[in-house]
Amino acid sequence: MQGEQKNVWIAMAIIVVMFLGWQVFYELPKAREQQERQAAQAELAAQQQAETPDAVLPSADGSAPTAATQQEIQAGDLTREEALERSDRVKISTPALHGSIALSGARLDDLTLVRYRTTVEDNSPEVVLLSPPGAQYAYFVDFGLLAQDDTVTVPGADALWQQTAGSTLSADSPVTLSWENGAGLLFERTIAVDENYLFTVTQTVTNTTGQDVSLLPYGLVGRHGVPPHEGLAFTLNEGPIGVFSEKLDNPTPDDIDYRLSELDYADLLDEPDPEDTRGQSEGGWLGFTDKFWLTALIPEQNETYKWSFFAKERGTDAALYQADYLRPAITVPAGGEVSVTDRLFAGAQVVSLLEKYQDDDGVPFFGRLVFSRADYIGGFYFITEPMFQALEFFKDLLGNFGLAILALTLCIKILFFPLANKSYKAMSKMRNLAPEMQKMRERYKDDKAKQQQELMALYRKEKVNPAAGCLPIVIQIPVFIALYQVLISTIEMRHAPFYGWIEDLSAPDPTNIWNLFGLLPYSTDVLPAMMATGFLAIGIWPLIMAGTMFLQQRISPQPPDPIQAKVFMFMPLIFLFLFATFPAGLVIYWSWNNLLSISQQWFIMKRTEKKKT
Secondary structure (H helix, E strand, O other): OHHHHHHHHHHHHHHHHHHHHHHHHHHHHHHHHHHHHHHHHHHHHHHOOOEEOOOEEOOOOOOOOEEOOOOOEEOOOEOHHHHHOOOOEEEEEOOOEEEEEEOEOOEEEEEEEEEEEOOOOOOOOEEEEEEOOOEOOOEEEEEEEEEOOOOOOOOOOOOEOEEEEOOOEEOOEOEEEEEEOOOOEEEEEEEEEOOOOEEEEEEEEEEOOOOOEEEEEEEEEEEEOOOOOOOOOOOOOOEEEEEEEOOOOOOOOOOOOEEEEEOOHHHHHOOOOHHHHEEEEEOOEEEEEOOOEEEEEEOOOOOEEEEEEEEEOOOOOOOEEEEEEEOOOEEEOOOOEEEEEEEEEEEEOOHHHHHHHHHHHOOOOHHHHHHHHHOOOOOOHHHHHHHHHHHHHHHHHHOOHHHHHHHHHHHHHHHOHHHHHHHHHHHHHHHHHHHHHHHHHHHOOOOHHHHHHHHHHHHHHHOOOOOHHHHHHHHHHHHHHHHHHHHHHOHHHOOOOOOOOOOOOOOOOOOOHHHHHHOOOOOHHHOOHHHHOOOOOOOHHHHHHHHHHHHHHHHOOOOOOHHHHHHHOOHHHHHHHHHOOOOHHHHHHHHHHHHHHHHHHHHHHHHHHHHHO
């Protein structure tokens, strides 16, 4: 018995050390690194003197990007408003988007999302998606044409375009910009947008010269610096992303398979595998993803194009990151004109909207994007998507995602009721057998083999499976992981309120025990950084969860060894600190599930005791 106690204490010590080590060596340094990064970026914006280009154009042969003739600016040395004032602009106003297009370069570099705010407050600013070069975290999109003949002049990043049709870009009113090279070529760019986030860009070239002109259409998304992450790198990727066609052994015109390619920003700077950063694809798309937002270039789906991800150091945390593609050459005949069309998604990753674009507009993989990005373990997509659809159904029915979580948990309980019922009956029998089992252990304490033999005989006689009590936990694991993925990855959960103090089910409980949940006159912001990262920042719902877990333990069969029983009682405490950092919706689910389990277990236990008497 001493050896078993020793092993239990060693295991408990390992758990505690691992938990504390995670907080001390990962969570705390991560918080400090974030603070230092933000400070360094602010200092860089004020001090950096090296001038750097806005973007890098794709090369004509696809071997490597080549530097373009660009207007050079200092990275991040302007406010967003100052950067916007550097060019005349065409206003964008739709039900989903506000922003503008810069006439200098005809660049799309100003977008805010009308339906989403930076905080849960209704009057907080709209979420900023795209920002112009010169501002901190510049993020912009450019379409254009490269000339295969160096003597042909095409519009560059500093070309001054004229607005020739339309006034404000809206869902039912496109705008047209034009630029002439002074040597017989007229470039026109018509930009349209739907009521959500899909832009259509049509480039038309009119050739009044006496010879044919060959041009290469391209699209690029540029990003200056790494933005603050909204998620955790090991649970949800943020960075370069694309969907590209796979090479098949015996392809047919209708037989194209696609793969999702995800990188992080560090991958592009650390000499990544060339196969991950450039290639050819028939159809697909590429761009950058944040936790909830996506900017994706969508070329024509029936042609093969060259794509690449690219990064270039420009100073501390101020590298240029770029996703681009180069389409096959077009020939504009003498005296004729040719048009090419590209599309751009720039907005929120709303599941139903992405599915619509996949089905109606033929954008591959869009419908599965959200859940595939979140499926970091793999194999849970078939659970995650139906769970989200069920939550959407109950939300529409009950009017609140928190109530939807409670209703879904109840349905899951009903679905697995027969299995859980069998498990709780076994647990109740084990509880009733505990005194007899303890007597056997004392009777054969010096003969372990005989002790195990007698215990197994008792199990067979009473038809009890000692492992049956683990079944409810085993059932919960995939459900728990799937719900966690839904909460952290779906924008529908962002800023979704429950009741009382829970204003965002996708964020941790905002209350904190260290100021008595807001009763004491000081903010938790003054607490040590370790508390601010989630460690020791314990809210009301994590306490409720730990309390329900403790109650469930009290009515469950206790380990016969008193030392093991005491160690077992530490589990609610460990889960308390662990769940304090989890989304509130997940903690509410676990607490409600515990309450339902307690009710079911108590009912079965009482029935078993009555049958025994």
